[in-house]
Amino acid sequence: MKRKRIFRRAAVLLMTTAMFASGSIAGAAEEPQQTEESFAEAEENSAEELHQTEEEDREVRLKDAVSKELGCYVGAAVTGQEINNRRVWEIITTHFNAVTLGNELKPDALFNYSNAVCPGTEEAELNGETITVPKINFYKAENMLDKILQWNKKNPEDALKVRGHVLVWHSQTPEWLFHEDYDKQKPYVDKETMNKRLEWYIRTVLTHFTGGDSEYKDLFYGWDVVNEAVSDSTGTYRTDSENPNEPLSNDTHGNNSSWWHVYQSNEFILNAFVYANKYAPADLELYYNDYNECSGQKTAGILELLRAVKATDGARIDAMGMQGHYNMDSPNYSEIDMAIRMYAQVVGNVQMTELDMKASEDYDGSPESKEKEFEAQAKRYGAIYWALKSADKEEGVNVTALTFWGTADHLSWLQSRSDVGGGNTTGLPECPLLFDEHYEKKPAFYAFVGNED
DSSP: OEEEEEEEOOOSOOOOOHHHHHTOOOOTTSOOSSOHHHHHHHHHHTEEEEEEEHHHHHHOOHHHHHHHHHOSEEEEEEOTTGGGOHHHHHHHHHHOSEEEESSTTSHHHHTTTOOSSOOOEEEEEETTEEEEEEOOOOHHHHHHHHHHHHHHHHOGGGOOEEEEEEEEESSSSOGGGGBGGGOTTSOBOOHHHHHHHHHHHHHHHHHHHHSTTOTTTTTEEEEEEEEOOBOTTTSSBOBOOSSTTSOGGGOSSSSBOHHHHHHSSTHHHHHHHHHHHHHSOTTSEEEEEESSTTSHHHHHHHHHHHHHHHTSTTOOOOEEEEOOEEOSSOSOHHHHHHHHHHHHHHHSEEEEEEEEEOOOTTOOSOHHHHHHHHHHHHHHHHHHHHHHHHHHTSTTOEEEEEEESOSBGGGOTHHHHOSSGGGOOSSOSOOOSSBOTTSOBOGGGGGTOOOOO
């Protein structure tokens, strides 16, 4: 018996503007030349139904289809708990050739989630000087990487690569790291002291996982060096809290940054890329990563950051990571297309690193609402995929990775962040990914996979 699957392919719909054709994109202040009507046309024209037998359906692999179109890594985020879920592991090993550890390589995890107090200290040598450093515990990440290593040894034809995430971030970094004696009740350290801590931390993490003696050295293809350093509210760098009594590092999406509080400049960002380049293997790519990356003023701020890194002696940056935490109606096609091209103009390579889709405002999780949402979502994903493929065809633009932030809908971080909350009693408040709560492919899966014409 045939099982109907809906595949949304974006049609060839938008002529590249003269600005794009001439390669004369000047900056984020320029308005996109494509219209809202063009985006609606992209979604409408992407509705082509395919019928596949169950046998054919099982043979379709996401990584094969996307790699054929873009020649890039096709990844998914996975946490320590999820990686031991048999159904999740089947999805990852079948459909992806790369993973991002969802939490286990972030600073708080490597400090064993000892966010209230430092987990203890020890002595370390740095540039001929002995310094006191906090103890790092790698076991959470290693448990996951060991599983991947075992898989790769047994299945070399379907080996998985890993994206490191993340070295420097204002969130999920213990506040005590910025204070004297690693005690958040004491004053902040000066930037000279913080530079030593920053270099030591980056050296320790990169050497442990990618150094010549590391058993994991061949796993990693790249690393997010700095994450989310540009403010949503201002489009400039995240700076200090307006409330001096507020813990700076606990604010994920505001303007607070303990890094900025210590440095009062972007020096920590530039230094991070210098240190990462110093200790990373030459073939390990280094990235900047951010969300709301298609918003006008924030795009301008990110471009300023990328240019500053590129202009810094000893620094290296290999790609811009567009997170891709999108809604059903924003950003539009034109904004995504424009952002890809502008970032590529500065760094060449662009990646979509945390792609998922927040549900429509009227989605309530009911079967009727779900069917409607799934079809609309497939069109939306199809238009985004078309934007990636269209930009990738342009001279000087390279899309080198496409990563989804999770595998199955019920495991998405958005379930706990949903605005629907307790008002949704008929189903999941969100349905952001390519596989549903039963680990089955959704119509959105076929926005990326389908038969050739």
